[in-house]
Amino acid sequence: MEKELLWRATGRGSKRQSTSTFHEVLDHKKHHHKEWITVDILNKIQERRNKKAAINTSRTRAEKAKAQAEYAEVNKQVKRSIRTDKRKYVEDLATTAEKATREGNMRQLYDTTKKLSGNRRKPEQPVKSKGGRGNHQHLRQQNKWVEHFEELLNRTAPPNPPNIEAAPTDLPINIGPPTIEEISMAIRQIKSDKAAGPDNVPPEALKADVAATAKILHILFNKIWDEEQVPKDWKEGLLIKIPKKGDLSNCDNYRGITLLSISGKSLQQGIVKQDEGLRRRPTS
Structure with a gap:
């Protein structure tokens, strides 16, 4: 419980610091007139x-x-x-x-x-239940999407899982936290113009000053290594539905993408950087 409270405070503090600085420096984009008005x-x-x-x-x-x-x-x-x-x-x-x-x-x-095209948006298409019956109530529509993605993402285990043999020798894998240099490389490789995750921190906020961001994240990553606990926002994602071809009243004609925390992605990339040298090493 104490660890959970610690990481809630740490995650919220880091998030507030990033978003408040981002809004203070850049402010919100304001539209006073049409773009072609000179x-x-x-x-x-x-x-x-x-x-x-x-x-x-x-x-x-x-x-x-x-x-x-x-x-x-x-x-x-x-x-x-x-x-x-x-x-x-x-x-x-x-x-x-x-x-x-x-x-x-x-x-x-x-x-x-x-x-x-004028940025015209079509109203959201009501989806049908599995029986093909339409339902236009907002709450029930949400429940249909929850049911659809729970069934789609929570698959049962395969009846005959593959038998993967254990390696004959243990590989020299680095199990320490990512270094500042590895975190810096991971931040630079994050793609810009991507939507933020639940922490509301976009990639541009981290890439504005890579050196400063890497130092802050290095402290946070070391805490994660010591406490074996990550901020709550990093465990969550925003599920966005993207329409495909076909009848849009059918949930199967949508694909879902999950927006994750950009800071959490930098931790994943930092771990990947640690293992790149090992994967490139020739095997005998």
């Missing part, structure tokens, strides 16, 4: 607001008529500029998509296509 258009829009205000503050009919004419002209310029810039924006995206296709950059192609 600075020139924003200036014209502000000018249009000023012309609109001039109409409301006109004292005579002549001043009001003049202000209305000026507003109408600026309004035409704003709409014309928006159409022109949006057309150029779409053409540039199409060029980027063609280049990504030629180079085989599927991620850039997906992101560009998503922008071109």
Whole structure:
């Protein structure tokens, strides 16, 4: 129980420290206007607001008529500029998509296509039970997914397991915790632009300063080695369902991916780095 409390505190403290620093330094991405809206258009829009205000503050009919004419002209310029810039924006995206296709950059192609399509999301497809009966209640839908993935992931043991013979000699495997150098290499090999796990720490947060991150994780990994206990978040994962082809009301037409803690992955990679030299050593 004391170990569990220790690792809850350690895991939460490390997570809070990482996420708070990440938000403090980078802040959240803010969208004030469409991507194709340029600075020139924003200036014209502000000018249009000023012309609109001039109409409301006109004292005579002549001043009001003049202000209305000026507003109408600026309004035409704003709409014309928006159409022109949006057309150029779409053409540039199409060029980027063609280049990504030629180079085989599927991620850039997906992101560009998503922008071109307007990021429209379809409502989630209700899934049917095993008997083929539909059910639209949210809680029961969740229960159907729980039942599906429990059956999919919790397979029974094979009736005839393979007979693996024991090695004739014990191999000199390093059973110590990963070194700072091994942790640094593991952090650098983590792919960017990946979703965070339950601890909400993305890869970019760890890779922002590899040396500092490696020192922090080295202390944590040594605690894990001594206490033989890992943070609770590292034992959990976020299960995401990805639709495949076919009837999307059938759970079998989805595949699941699990988002794990990036820090936990770095520990796994550090252990792998320890054994790489042993695996590459020629056998007699």
